[in-house]
Amino acid sequence: MLTREELIEYSDEARKNYLEHISIDCVVFGFHEGQMKVLLLKNIGEEKWYLPGGFVLKPEPIEMAANRILNERTGLDKIFLQQFHVFGAPDRSKVHNDMYADMLPPEQNWFSNRFLSIGYYALVDFSEVTPKADRFSELCGWRDLDDMPTMELDHELIFKTALDTLRLQLNYQPIGYNLMPKEFTMPELQKLYETILDKKLDRRNFQRRILAFGILNRAEQPRKGGAHKAPYLYSFDLEGYRHALTEGFKGGW
Amino acid sequence: MLTREELIEYSDEARKNYLEHISIDCVVFGFHEGQMKVLLLKNIGEEKWYLPGGFVLKPEPIEMAANRILNERTGLDKIFLQQFHVFGAPDRSKVHNDMYADMLPPEQNWFSNRFLSIGYYALVDFSEVTPKADRFSELCGWRDLDDMPTMELDHELIFKTALDTLRLQLNYQPIGYNLMPKEFTMPELQKLYETILDKKLDRRNFQRRILAFGILNRAEQPRKGGAHKAPYLYSFDLEGYRHALTEGFKGGW
DNA sequence: TACAATTGTGTATAAAGTACACAATTGTAA
DNA sequence: TTACAATTGTGTACTTTATACACAATTGTA
Numbered sequence: 001m002l003t004r005e006e007l008i009e010y011s012d013e014a015r016k017n018y019l020e021h022i023s024i025d026c027v028v029f030g031f032h033e034g035q036m037k038v039l040l041l042k043n044i045g046e047e048k049w050y051l052p053g054g055f056v057l058k059p060e061p062i063e064m065a066a067n068r069i070l071n072e073r074t075g076l077d078k079i080f081l082q083q084f085h086v087f088g089a090p091d092r093s094k095v096h097n098d099m100y101a102d103m104l105p106p107e108q109n110w111f112s113n114r115f116l117s118i119g120y121y122a123l124v125d126f127s128e129v130t131p132k133a134d135r136f137s138e139l140c141g142w143r144d145l146d147d148m149p150t151m152e153l154d155h156e157l158i159f160k161t162a163l164d165t166l167r168l169q170l171n172y173q174p175i176g177y178n179l180m181p182k183e184f185t186m187p188e189l190q191k192l193y194e195t196i197l198d199k200k201l202d203r204r205n206f207q208r209r210i211l212a213f214g215i216l217n218r219a220e221q222p223r224k225g226g227a228h229k230a231p232y233l234y235s236f237d238l239e240g241y242r243h244a245l246t247e248g249f250k251g252g253w
Numbered sequence: 254m255l256t257r258e259e260l261i262e263y264s265d266e267a268r269k270n271y272l273e274h275i276s277i278d279c280v281v282f283g284f285h286e287g288q289m290k291v292l293l294l295k296n297i298g299e300e301k302w303y304l305p306g307g308f309v310l311k312p313e314p315i316e317m318a319a320n321r322i323l324n325e326r327t328g329l330d331k332i333f334l335q336q337f338h339v340f341g342a343p344d345r346s347k348v349h350n351d352m353y354a355d356m357l358p359p360e361q362n363w364f365s366n367r368f369l370s371i372g373y374y375a376l377v378d379f380s381e382v383t384p385k386a387d388r389f390s391e392l393c394g395w396r397d398l399d400d401m402p403t404m405e406l407d408h409e410l411i412f413k414t415a416l417d418t419l420r421l422q423l424n425y426q427p428i429g430y431n432l433m434p435k436e437f438t439m440p441e442l443q444k445l446y447e448t449i450l451d452k453k454l455d456r457r458n459f460q461r462r463i464l465a466f467g468i469l470n471r472a473e474q475p476r477k478g479g480a481h482k483a484p485y486l487y488s489f490d491l492e493g494y495r496h497a498l499t500e501g502f503k504g505g506w
Numbered sequence: 507t508a509c510a511a512t513t514g515t516g517t518a519t520a521a522a523g524t525a526c527a528c529a530a531t532t533g534t535a536a
Numbered sequence: 537t538t539a540c541a542a543t544t545g546t547g548t549a550c551t552t553t554a555t556a557c558a559c560a561a562t563t564g565t566a
Binding site for chain 4: 507508509510511512513514515516517518519520521522523524525526527528529530531532533534535536
C-alpha cells in the first residue's frame with residue numbers, strides 16, 4: 001500500500017515511462033526436489049498473493065519487457081519465455097482500480113487505468129534463481145504447484161491458463177532443458193513430466209519414448225554415491241533439442 | 254488517406270473512445286470451391302493491403318471488440334474467434350506513425366501512437382459473409398490462400414502466425430464446423446484439410462480417421478445430380494464436435 | 507548376508523497409422 | 537446402347553507406435 005505522496009510519484013513516473021493500459025504477468029515455473037514450483041509475490045502486511053508482473057516501457061519490445069521484469073525478480077538473464085494469452089476483461093484490474101480510488105483522481109492515478117495483461121510463462125533453472133521482492137511485496141518466493149494460495153485479480157486464471165498451455169505444449173515440444181540441471185537421471189526427468197501432467201507414467205515406456213525423441217545424450221559414467229543402483233546421467237542434446245523445438249515432435253497430419 | 258481536418262476529428266474521436274496503444278488484427282479464413290480464402294482490405298487509390306482490424310472501446314472486453322470489428326466487415330454475428338498472439342515490436346506501426354506525422358503533433362495524432370496488436374483468427378462460413386469496406390479502404394474481399402498479396406505493416410507476419418497456429422490446432426481440435434456449409438461430402442471436407450495443410454492426404458485413410466473422431470453424422474440420402482457416383486452427405490455432430498473442442502483429440506501423454 | 511528400494515532392459519499385445527486395390531455409380535462421347 | 541473416364545465407397549495387409557507387464561542387476565542398510 002502506498003501513501004498519497006508515493007502514489008502521486010509512482011503514477012507520474014509510470015505515466016512518463018510506460019505504455020498505458022498494458023501490463024505483463026508472468027508464471028515462472030521451476031523444478032526442485034521432484035516438485036514443480038511457481039514464483040509468487042506476497043503483499044506487505046497482507047495475505048495477498050500475486051504473480052510477478054510489470055509494465056512495458058514506451059520504446060520497449062514486449063518480449064524484452066517480460067525479460068526485464070523477470071530479471072528483476074529472479075536475477076536471471078536469458079529466460080525461456082513463452083507468450084500464451086492476453087487477459088482483457090474490463091473488470092480484471094478492478095481490485096487495483098478501487099484500491100487507490102479515493103486517494104487520487106482517475107486521470108492522474110495510474111491504478112485507475114484499465115489494463116490488458118499479456119501472459120508469459122517462463123521455465124527456469126530453480127537453482128540459479130535468487131528471488132527478489134519488489135516495492136509492493138515483502139516476499140518473493142517459490143510455492144509448490146500443488147500448494148498454491150488464493151491469488152488476487154485474475155491471477156488464478158492466468159496461472160491455470162499457463163499450466164494448461166504448458167501441458168498442451170508437452171505434446172509437440174520438448175520440455176526440460178530450461179528446467180533441469182545440466183545432468184540428470186531418467187527418473188528425475190520423468191518426475192518433471194509427471195508433475196506437469198499431474199499423473200503417473202510408466203517408467204519403461206517413458207524412457208523409450210523420451211529416448212526416441214533424440215534429444216538426450218547419455219553420459220559414460222552413472223551417478224555414484226546415492227543409495228540403490230547407480231542410475232545413468234543424461235544431458236540434453238542441444239542440436240536435437242533445438243530441432244525438436246522448431247519442428248515439433250509428431251505431425252499429427 | 255485523411256485530410257488534416259478528418260485526421261483531427263478521427264484522432265479526437267479515437268482518443269475519446271478507444272484504449273490507447275492497443276489494436277486488434279484479424280485473419281478471417283473462409284472456404285469456397287475447394288479454396289481457402291482470407292479476408293483482406295485494400296487502401297483507396299493504393300496497392301496497399303491490410304488485414305481487417307480496429308481498436309478496443311474503453312469499457313469493452315477484447316473478445317467483444319474482435320467480434321464487433323469483424324461484424325462490421327462481414328455482417329456476421331457469432332463468429333468463431335481464436336486469440337493467437339500479441340505483436341508488440343516497437344516499430345511495427347512505423348508506417349502508420351509516419352503516414353500522418355507532419356499533419357498533426359504526436360500528442361494529438363492517434364496514428365503517432367505505438368500499438369500492440371492482438372491477433373485473432375476467425376473461421377467463417379464463406380457463403381454467409383458480405384464483405385464491407387471501411388472508411389480507409391475501397392475494397393474488402395477474399396483472396397485465395399495461395400495468392401496473397403504483399404501486405405503492409407507486420408500483417409504478413411500476423412497472417413503467417415495465424416496459419417501456423419491453425420495448422421497446429423488441426424492436430425488436437427476439430428476444424429470445419431465454422432468453415433463448411435451445413436451439409437458436405439467427405440471429399441469436400443478432405444479438401445479443406447488439404448488446403449490448410451497444403452498437402453495431399455490419402456482419401457481412404459482420411460475418411461477412416463475423421464470418422465473415428467466421432468464428430469460426423471452421415472445423411473441417409475447421398476447428394477444427387479452431380480456427375481459421377483453420388484457421394485454421401487455429412488454434417489457435424491454438434492455434441493461430439495463440442496466435446497472434441499474442449500477435450501481435444503489425442504492425449505499425447 | 508538377507509533385504510528393500512531402485513535402476514536397466516526386454517517382450518507380448520493392442521492400437522493407430524500407412525500403403526495400396528477393387529468394385530460401384532454417373533454423365534459423356536462414340 | 538455402350539464403352540469410358542472420373543469419382544466414390546469399402547476393405548485388407550503391413551508397419552509403426554503405444555501399452556502392459558516381468559525379471560535381473562546394483563546399492564546401502566539392518
